[in-house]
Amino acid sequence: MPKEDCKYWDKCYQRNEAHLEKYNHPAKKTETPKLAPKRKALAKEEDGESPNTSSRNESSEMEVESEKEKNVGNFESETAELQKEAMNNIAGKNYMEILEKRIRLSVQQEYDNLCESNEFIRHKFLVEMPPDFFEFWNFITKLKSENSLQHMDKVFQLQLVGPFEFLAGKFHKAKMGEPGDYLRHWRFYYDPPEFQTVFVRRGTGVHYGYWRDVPQDKERLLLARNDATSSCEFEFVAGNIFDAFLYYLDHDFVGTPFTAAQVSATKKAVKQHISSNSLELTQLESLKNDRNKKVITKTFHRAGIVVPYERKSQQGYRPLMVSDAELKKILALFERKDLKDDSDNAKQAVLEKLQPLVNAANIAVDECDFGTALELGLDLFSSGHKELHMVISSLLVPAYSLLSRPQFIAIAKAHMERRSKELNLSIFDVLQ
Numbered sequence: 001m002p003k004e005d006c007k008y009w010d011k012c013y014q015r016n017e018a019h020l021e022k023y024n025h026p027a028k029k030t031e032t033p034k035l036a037p038k039r040k041a042l043a044k045e046e047d048g049e050s051p052n053t054s055s056r057n058e059s060s061e062m063e064v065e066s067e068k069e070k071n072v073g074n075f076e077s078e079t080a081e082l083q084k085e086a087m088n089n090i091a092g093k094n095y096m097e098i099l100e101k102r103i104r105l106s107v108q109q110e111y112d113n114l115c116e117s118n119e120f121i122r123h124k125f126l127v128e129m130p131p132d133f134f135e136f137w138n139f140i141t142k143l144k145s146e147n148s149l150q151h152m153d154k155v156f157q158l159q160l161v162g163p164f165e166f167l168a169g170k171f172h173k174a175k176m177g178e179p180g181d182y183l184r185h186w187r188f189y190y191d192p193p194e195f196q197t198v199f200v201r202r203g204t205g206v207h208y209g210y211w212r213d214v215p216q217d218k219e220r221l222l223l224a225r226n227d228a229t230s231s232c233e234f235e236f237v238a239g240n241i242f243d244a245f246l247y248y249l250d251h252d253f254v255g256t257p258f259t260a261a262q263v264s265a266t267k268k269a270v271k272q273h274i275s276s277n278s279l280e281l282t283q284l285e286s287l288k289n290d291r292n293k294k295v296i297t298k299t300f301h302r303a304g305i306v307v308p309y310e311r312k313s314q315q316g317y318r319p320l321m322v323s324d325a326e327l328k329k330i331l332a333l334f335e336r337k338d339l340k341d342d343s344d345n346a347k348q349a350v351l352e353k354l355q356p357l358v359n360a361a362n363i364a365v366d367e368c369d370f371g372t373a374l375e376l377g378l379d380l381f382s383s384g385h386k387e388l389h390m391v392i393s394s395l396l397v398p399a400y401s402l403l404s405r406p407q408f409i410a411i412a413k414a415h416m417e418r419r420s421k422e423l424n425l426s427i428f429d430v431l432q
Contacts, residue, residue: 030099103340107176115172119295121163121313124171124182126407127196128218129163132240132281137167139242139273140419155262156253158245159200161426163187170428177427185427187415188228192301192378193400193408195224195234198241199248205229205423206252207357208244209338213291213306215407222287224303225252228421232382236288239280248252296371300324300382307403317371321360324379330354331383355381358391365398372401381412381431389416 006023114120122128137148140160144151149168152158162185165171186197188207199208205228210221223244224234237251238244246267255263274281295304296317309316320327330353334346357376364372377395380388393413400408 015409024334120166130218130221157202159202161200162198181427183411183414186425189234189421190228193411201252215405220282239284239287297375300379305374315368318364318369321357370399370402
């Protein structure tokens with residue numbers, strides 16, 4: 001005789017042998033909401049409970065279950081809304097604003113930390129200053145302990161710029177700029193990467209600065225002078241910054257009868273400071289003689305270039321295919337009357353003449369004569385023609401790279417991005 005299905009299905013709690021022999025316990029079938037209460041009522045009646053009691057209990061259970069389902073539904077809905085809002089914030093404007101703010105704060109903190117040491121100079125200008133530079137700062141702060149920069153400007157029409165402005169605290173209060181802004185700070189039109197301005201005669205193109213053949217140089221540096229309104233040529237005027245200042249007072253400062261006494265007193269103060277501090281300052285002739293032995297060729301800017309050169313094998317430099325006079329003749333095509341009115345034709349005419357020279361310089365680089373590309377690149381830079389900036393970069397970048405002078409690449413690129421003939425080249429005007 002076949003077994004009957006137990007009305008409690010697989011939920012039956014009875015496990016005695018008699019019950020199991022009489023009934024099957026199949027898996028529970030899907031019930032509709034209407035049948036479920038009836039099935040439960042029958043089960044409770046079988047256990048001795050009255051139908052009314054069962055119905056009331058069932059009704060109560062249903063209410064509890066309904067409330068639970070409602071609460072769960074509300075919770076899940078609220079959670080979904082919160083998650084949606086959070087995801088919108090992450091992917092949207094609020095998150096990007098928070099991220100940008102954190103980045104700005106991080107960069108600002110790094111900037112503030114740099115301002116606490118002279119590491120700022122190396123980080124922003126990509127060079128380090130020699131001992132005589134810091135000693136000269138000590139000297140002028142003794143002349144005028146407060147507002148030393150204003151004192152030098154007011155009395156001697158001399159602006160102390162660049163790293164001097166850092167020592168005076170001007171960068172501490174300034175807005176942060178892009179890396180290129182610092183490299184262009186007081187970089188005049190014809191200044192090559194090897195030159196760094198520290199003195200400027202107010203309102204003119206006359207400026208003085210340190211000359212480095214290698215970015216890492218910070219000892220025994222020559223100081224050079226250029227008038228950006230006159231030409232691209234530089235002149236070495238001093239072997240230390242004290243002598244450069246004295247040279248300025250004698251050659252570029254325009255005095256009056258009212259300033260004569262103060263100029264004389266300042267000159268004496270310079271000599272007294274040097275003597276009192278037992279400073280051993282390198283003299284111009286000594287440095288020039290040492291450097292001249294390393295200069296392999298003259299350039300348009302007249303300072304020449306210094307690169308490693310093996311004289312026996314003649315490796316490191318080979319002369320350009322043309323003389324300086326011939327190169328200037330090619331560049332003069334920019335000024336020819338029949339071409340001047342059409343800049344594109346003038347540029348094309350010059351490039352056609354320059355192409356063989358550029359090709360030869362590139363071949364020289366491939367054969368380790370890096371000085372050739374450096375010479376041609378600097379000569380074209382000194383010509384002042386912005387139309388040649390792309391050609392100049394193609395020469396200077398590999399030359400400086402293979403000479404292990406990457407700082408000069410960054411300086412040259414930043415300069416040519418915004419090369420200006422203006423006389424006020426301060427970063428502080430840009431960042432206002």
